[in-house]
Amino acid sequence: MPSWEAPPSFAEYVRDRHRELLRFAYLLSGDEQLAADLVQDALERTGMAWKRVQRTDEPGVYVRRIIVNQYLNRRRALRRERLTDRVPEVVHVDPEPADHGLWQAIRALPRQQRTVLVLRYYDDLSEAQAAAVLGCSVGTVKSNTSRALQKLRDSMRMEAAADGH
Amino acid sequence: MDIEQLVRRELADGRHSPEGWAEPVQRVQAGVRRRRHRRYTIILSATAVVIVLVGAALLRPATMDAPPAQTVFEWVAEPAALPELDRRDPRPDAKPCTDDALGNEAWHEQTGDTFTVLIANNRIERCTLAGPSSIVATEIATGARVTLTGTLPLRHGFDQAPATIDPGEPARIDVEVQPCAAPRYQHPRIIAGGREVPVDLAPGCGYAASPWYVQAPLINAPLTVTMSAPGTVRRGTALVYDVTVRNAFPRAFSLQPCPAYQQTIAGLKTTYRLNCAAKSVPRHSALTFRMRFEVPATAPLGPTVLTWMAVAADGRVAIANLSNGGVPIEITE
Numbered sequence: 007m008p009s010w011e012a013p014p015s016f017a018e019y020v021r022d023r024h025r026e027l028l029r030f031a032y033l034l035s036g037d038e039q040l041a042a043d044l045v046q047d048a049l050e051r052t053g054m055a056w057k058r059v060q061r062t063d064e065p066g067v068y069v070r071r072i073i074v075n076q077y078l079n080r081r082r083a084l085r086r087e088r089l090t091d092r093v094p095e096v097v098h099v100d101p102e103p104a105d106h107g108l109w110q111a112i113r114a115l116p117r118q119q120r121t122v123l124v125l126r127y128y129d130d131l132s133e134a135q136a137a138a139v140l141g142c143s144v145g146t147v148k149s150n151t152s153r154a155l156q157k158l159r160d161s162m163r164m165e166a167a168a169d170g171h
Numbered sequence: 172m173d174i175e176q177l178v179r180r181e182l183a184d185g186r187h188s189p190e191g192w193a194e195p196v197q198r199v200q201a202g203v204r205r206r207r208h209r210r211y212t213i214i215l216s217a218t219a220v221v222i223v224l225v226g227a228a229l230l231r232p233a234t235m236d237a238p239p240a241q242t243v244f245e246w247v248a249e250p251a252a253l254p255e256l257d258r259r260d261p262r263p264d265a266k267p268c269t270d271d272a273l274g275n276e277a278w279h280e281q282t283g284d285t286f287t288v289l290i291a292n293n294r295i296e297r298c299t300l301a302g303p304s305s306i307v308a309t310e311i312a313t314g315a316r317v318t319l320t321g322t323l324p325l326r327h328g329f330d331q332a333p334a335t336i337d338p339g340e341p342a343r344i345d346v347e348v349q350p351c352a353a354p355r356y357q358h359p360r361i362i363a364g365g366r367e368v369p370v371d372l373a374p375g376c377g378y379a380a381s382p383w384y385v386q387a388p389l390i391n392a393p394l395t396v397t398m399s400a401p402g403t404v405r406r407g408t409a410l411v412y413d414v415t416v417r418n419a420f421p422r423a424f425s426l427q428p429c430p431a432y433q434q435t436i437a438g439l440k441t442t443y444r445l446n447c448a449a450k451s452v453p454r455h456s457a458l459t460f461r462m463r464f465e466v467p468a469t470a471p472l473g474p475t476v477l478t479w480m481a482v483a484a485d486g487r488v489a490i491a492n493l494s495n496g497g498v499p500i501e502i503t504e
Contacts, residue, residue, distance in 0.1 A: 010203050049199040
């Protein structure tokens with residue numbers, strides 16, 4: 007079996023985009039370690055199919071779709087977690103500021119709703135584009151967005167009321 | 172500021188930017204190599220499994236189905252008792268048989284003093300004939316038609332009553348005469364299919380009938396047995412013949428425990444253990460067993476039939492020449 011070397015175009019893509027992808031994954035998951043795993047997995051899969059991805063798809067859409075799918079199905083994926091002989095990098099996670107209510111409220115949303123918010127308001131995708139990434143209908147994107155925003159409004163209102171007291 | 176603007180601002184906040192990786196390309200490259208290695212291992216393992224299975228399938232007929240080195244198994248003089256024969260379970264009751272379902276033709280068998288009437292189901296549905304039949308006879312003194320009562324028990328353990336009969340299958344009823352010095356009745360008949368069926372029994376002081384019953388058929392082992400025997404045998408000598416047991420099915424038929432067999436000729440029967448040097452009849456294969464029957468010097472001369480039946484330990488039978496019941500043989504001086 008020949009040893010695999012990353013094609014130059016793929017290596018360049020990884021160098022240029024991995025931070026952006028880490029941030030995207032972090033916004034979805036709210037967990038740095040999980041975000042790193044999601045991005046690693048997505049880039050490995052993309053590397054395996056790089057020739058096809060280059061020919062037929064926009065790499066950014068392809069990688070994001072993998073990240074989203076893996077994230078939404080992560081319970082199933084975690085069962086297949088593998089052991090390696092490499093010690094994982096030690097990551098220091100700063101605790102979230104306790105007063106940052108909106109971020110806490112976003113993190114508390116169900117995964118599907120949080121994913122829709124990230125696609126719509128961070129990636130600036132249209133409803134149709136978000137539906138294409140999620141593999142669902144535009145109606146589902148709309149309803150999830152609406153429910154998510156309503157929950158955030160309620161959460162902010164309750165926080166404001168609590169502050170008033 | 173509305174909630175959508177707040178969400179945009181929150182998500183764009185620089186606090187949510189994790190550290191980048193020190194060597195992202197090497198990290199991803201190592202992961203891809205690991206995945207490729209795993210994929211190759213799976214493909215190689217699956218290929219190896221397929222090769223082993225195909226090889227085993229190709230080699231199997233050559234090893235497992237090879238005919239035994241010994242092609243004819245010699246007769247062994249080991250007397251044996253036949254196991255109890257396995258028979259079809261009693262059937263659940265069906266709709267009662269109507270008169271027109273029972274055929275116009277009745278036939279009979281006679282065993283000693285017992286006269287058995289058989290009548291078949293002519294319909295395409297299973298039906299049940301329950302209870303005893305009325306017996307009608309003629310009173311000798313007056314010539315009057317009288318109805319008699321009298322019941323007989325079933326004669327065999329494998330007789331099943333009531334008689335639930337498939338299309339074409341006969342129901343049976345046994346009738347016996349009560350003999351006496353001064354008979355009072357004659358010309359007995361039973362009522363079957365709405366008509367009187369004559370029973371060929373002598374005059375007597377009464378008649379008794381069994382319930383309608385069926386004789387449950389034997390359960391056959393999945394083997395085909397044929398005999399190869401000479402056309403004649405001299406009485407007082409040994410009849411030597413061959414029995415070939417063929418297994419047409421794709422699974423071997425076990426001969427463990429070793430079956431017994433019964434051979435009959437001219438009303439004489441002997442029972443022995445099969446030569447089970449072969450442990451099984453391989454699939455799609457046949458074994459031949461040499462047989463020996465000592466024909467007594469007193470055996471009746473003339474044409475007769477040689478029959479052969481093996482009985483496995485579980486009671487299933489393998490009957491030779493099933494289509495005609497045996498091989499015709501003439502006993503000569």
